[in-house]
Amino acid sequence: MVIKVLGSGCLKCNKLEEAARKAVEELGIDAKIEKVQDFKDIMAYGVMQTPALVVNEQVKVMGKVPSVEEIKKLLK
Template sequence: MVIKVLGSGCLKCNKLEEAVKKAVQELGIEAKVEKVQDFKDIMAYGVMQTPALVINERVKSMGKVPTVEEIKELLK
């Protein structure tokens, strides 16, 4: 599983990355967590608001920081 956190590196983007890593750890799944900061790459996903969460190349959340529990549901 490949999980991407799209964002400029702002506070919310960093919080989302931390929450994703915690959710992955709590679920005990194997996943590669990547941070995408290049706006050209972010726009390629059609994302207009960051932070955004992409799981296996599908945008699952944008413009907010989901809770760890919400992220776990998205990962299942």
């Protein structure tokens, strides 16, 4: 599984990355977490608001920081 956190590196983007890492750890799944900060790459996903969470090339969340529990539901 590949999880991407799209964003400029702002506070919310960092919180989303932390929450995604914690969700992966709690679920015990094998996942690679990547940060995407280049706006051209972010726009390629059709994302207009960051932070955004992409799981296996599908945008799951945009413009907010979901809780660890919400992320866990998205990853199952």
